[in-house]
Amino acid sequence: MVQKSKSLARWLRHRPDAIKISLDKEGWTDIGELLLKANALGVGLTRQELEQIVEENDKQRFSISEDGLRIRAAQGHSVAVNLNLVAKLPPPVLYHGTVSKFIPSIKKQGLLPGTRNDVHLSATSETALVVGARRGAAVLLKIETFPMVKAGIKFRCADNGVWLVDCVPVEFIKFP
Numbered sequence: 006m007v008q009k010s011k012s013l014a015r016w017l018r019h020r021p022d023a024i025k026i027s028l029d030k031e032g033w034t035d036i037g038e039l040l041l042k043a044n045a046l047g048v049g050l051t052r053q054e055l056e057q058i059v060e061e062n063d064k065q066r067f068s069i070s071e072d073g074l075r076i077r078a079a080q081g082h083s084v085a086v087n088l089n090l091v092a093k094l095p096p097p098v099l100y101h102g103t104v105s106k107f108i109p110s111i112k113k114q115g116l117l118p119g120t121r122n123d124v125h126l127s128a129t130s131e132t133a134l135v136v137g138a139r140r141g142a143a144v145l146l147k148i149e150t151f152p153m154v155k156a157g158i159k160f161r162c163a164d165n166g167v168w169l170v171d172c173v174p175v176e177f178i179k180f181p
């Protein structure tokens with residue numbers, strides 16, 4: 006199931022072409038078609054398994070549409086989609102976990118989305134430390150959000166609680 010969940014994340018965020026599905030502008034794809042295409046490629050996946058993956062996913066990475074017909078990744082895309090999330094007032098402090106080798110560049114450029122569509126920020130320092138630790142010893146950056154809001158930067162919150170912004174200019178980052 007973990008492997009199937011990883012494949013699903015890859016298809017819905019980065020490589021829909023790998024199983025010949027298409028995502029609409031907001032990142033949704035038809036579940037029936039996805040199951041057919043996955044099975045055609047030898048990735049046996051049933052509707053029940055898909056629902057279990059969505060429900061039990063540790064980071065709630067996937068959303069199913071209200072009518073139950075479509076699925077999308079909640080965030081983390083590199084393919085061009087517009088999740089159409091409404092701008093929302095964030096908590097006063099958000100966190101970003103990274104590693105020390107990126108710090109000189111972040112000090113120059115601020116936080117940039119890299120290959121993804123957005124910069125990802127976490128509501129808790131614990132989560133950000135886990136995100137950073139994927140790459141080595143985590144470095145925790147603190148983001149003062151209200152001055153950013155004042156400066157006109159829009160915050161969006163994905164269905165799974167990950168905060169998304171286009172960038173974080175360096176003046177809003179507190180380094181350890």
Ligand code: HQG
Binds near residue numbers: 064114136
């Ligand atoms: C860094 C996972 C140099 C940034 C996680 C990060 C998250 C810079 C890396 C989600 C930079 C991008 C996203 C700059 C940012 N110079 N490096 N100016 N600005 N960086 O993976 O936030 O398990 O695209 O610090 O748990 O690490 O896939 O972003 O280290 O929620 O669902 O460039 O991915 O979720 O890396 O992680 P990423 P992220 P999933």
